[in-house]
Amino acid sequence: MSELKELATVIRIHRKAANLTQLQLAELAGVGKTVVFDIEKGKETVKFLTLKKILKVLNIEIQLRSPLLDNQLIINEKS
């Protein structure tokens, strides 16, 4: 399973857990319904900002990790 398939799955699982339809999630995130569908389908070329809007609604954080980053930086925890 590819990374973005996993991203798609993670989003779908969280959306279901939140008891939201794709349309509801899109509206809450302030994006078009097409994007939610595309992301859950595994589209790789979505805008990072758009993805973040959706992840925020679902309370999913993006964390950057690397050998250099001992303290992991959470980059979408606020705003």
Added chain:
Amino acid sequence: MSELKELATVIRIHRKAANLTQLQLAELAGVGKTVVFDIEKGKETVKFLTLKKILKVLNIEIQLRSPLLDNQLIINEKS
């Protein structure tokens, strides 16, 4: 400091640590030099795939985190 400023900073720090110029990083990632500059400047509307290409070169991993996923991690942790 905004989230994406942090992302910009993380990328710059890793790029410097790898001793790469923006142009070299762009070429290694297979993207245009403009994008590397824009991201390090804090541009919020970069494509997720483009960002991933750059992060990959710098050996930075994107990790999704949420209460739901954390529980899963803890459950599966000591297998």
Added chain:
DNA sequence: CTTTTTTTACCGCCATAGCAGTAAATTTGA
């Protein structure tokens, strides 16, 4: 079963991300 809801899919349109080229600022380092 039938009806309702949700998902999948496709459509044209618009806004813009990404591109190379260029050149000016800035930094580096010899």
Added chain:
DNA sequence: TCAAATTTACTGCTATGGCGGTAAAAAAAG
């Protein structure tokens, strides 16, 4: 100091992401 390297900053162009509308599958509810 001063030349080279790098970064910053524009440009016009092309490709495409995101949009709502629509409607057919698919799933859920009754």
